[in-house]
Amino acid sequence: MSQLKRRRDSNYFNKFYVSSTEFVLYADWNFNSTGIALMIESEDKTDVIQYSFDGQTVHGDMTPRMPSEAIIFDSRTQSKVWFRRATTGVPVLVRVEAWVNEA
Numbered sequence: 110m111s112q113l114k115r116r117r118d119s120n121y122f123n124k125f126y127v128s129s130t131e132f133v134l135y136a137d138w139n140f141n142s143t144g145i146a147l148m149i150e151s152e153d154k155t156d157v158i159q160y161s162f163d164g165q166t167v168h169g170d171m172t173p174r175m176p177s178e179a180i181i182f183d184s185r186t187q188s189k190v191w192f193r194r195a196t197t198g199v200p201v202l203v204r205v206e207a208w209v210n211e212a
Contacts, residue, residue: 119209121136122205127193134191140188143183145187146181147182148204149171149202149203149204155198157196159171164189
C-alpha cells in the first residue's frame with residue numbers, strides 16, 4: 110500500500126471595503142500564489158472596482174451583476190493586489206482568495 114504524501118497548503122482569504130479612487134494595497138500575502146479569486150459583493154452596477162497587480166496599471170475591473178463580478182486566475186503568480194473604485198461613491202465590499210499547493 111502506498112503512503113499518502115502530505116502537502117502543505119498556503120491560503121489567503123480576506124474581505125475589505127474599497128472606497129478610494131486611488132489604488133490602495135488591500136490584499137498582501139506572504140507567498141507567490143498559483144491561483145487568485147477576486148469577487149465584488151454589491152448589487153449596484155455603478156460600484157465598479159478596478160484592480161492592479163503593480164499598484165499603478167489597471168489590469169481589469171469588476172462590475173456587480175455582470176460576468177466580471179467574480180474573476181478567477183489560474184496559474185497566476187502574485188502576492189499583492191491593489192484596488193480602487195472607478196468612480197466616487199460608497200465603500201464597496203471586495204473578497205479576495207489566493208492559494209498555492211506545495212508538495
